[in-house]
Amino acid sequence: MEIATPVGAAILALELSNLAGVAPPAPGAILVAAIVFTTLSAGRRAGLIATILAVIYELLALSAARPAAATWPNAAALALLAAASLVSVMIAGMLKNRAESLAYSLARRSAEESLQAERSQAQRILHQLPLGVVVCDAASGDIVFANEKAVAIFGPDVNRIRSVGYPCIFHLAGGRSYSPHEWPWTRCAQLRAAIDEEFLYSRADGRLAIVRARVSPVAGADGRPVAAVMSVSDVTHRFDDADGIAHEALLPATLEPAPCSHAPIFVE
Helix, strand or coil: CCCHHHHHHHHHHHHHHHHCCCCCCCHHHHHHHHHHHHHHHHCHHHHHHHHHHHHHHHHHHHHHHCCCCCCHHHHHHHHHHHHHHHHHHHHHHHHHHHHHHHHHHHHHHHHHHHHHHHHHHHHHHHHHCCCEEEEEECCCCCEEEECHHHHHHHCCCHHHHHCCCCCCEEECCCCEECCHHHCHHHHHHHHCCCEEEEEEEECCCCCEEEEEEEEEEEECCCCCEEEEEEEEEECHHHCCHHHCCCHHHCCHHHCECCCCCCCCCCCC
């Protein structure tokens, strides 16, 4: 329809004018205009098909007007129509491609700016939360985001929690350090389930904290986890002597590295 309608409308207008005895001043220009419109609306290929239809119409019209004849004027008229149509198709096709490329570029830039604005807004909101938030990549376990509250709990180098050579997170019961396969975010990605856990965290200055964590998986389009989001809070204040747990018992000397078959991992 996109191909036949403009050319068909031009042909119909020419035939009606002929029936009315009114000779259009430039019938070829009307056909070329229909071809250009077709190219701009449906593309270069549609313009070429419209050109073929217009040339066939002109050939039939000239043959009907002068049955005897494939005269040179007729041949020249057809050649001129075909040449003008092809040039118009090429130019209109180039303009259409240029316009589409420009529109795509503008749409892509707008989408990128919108996505960046939404990402910045989301990060601002996460940074203002009174709860620590850490986002880990499900495949590698790398920390890709930590908000300000998480930094306040773990220190400026949040990646310390993934260290094996110098472990800094330990089981609350017994003081044994976590092995990589025991890390809450690793188990969350493997089990594809939320995990609630409390662990000891040894800060860079040697002070110990008790951290409560909840880790939830984030699934991709295929249902597989692509990230693990861990919310953390410092609950050290709840464990005091009145609860039967003395902080003096939680000294670094009582903490033991876990036996680990994994190669040491050092996170910068």
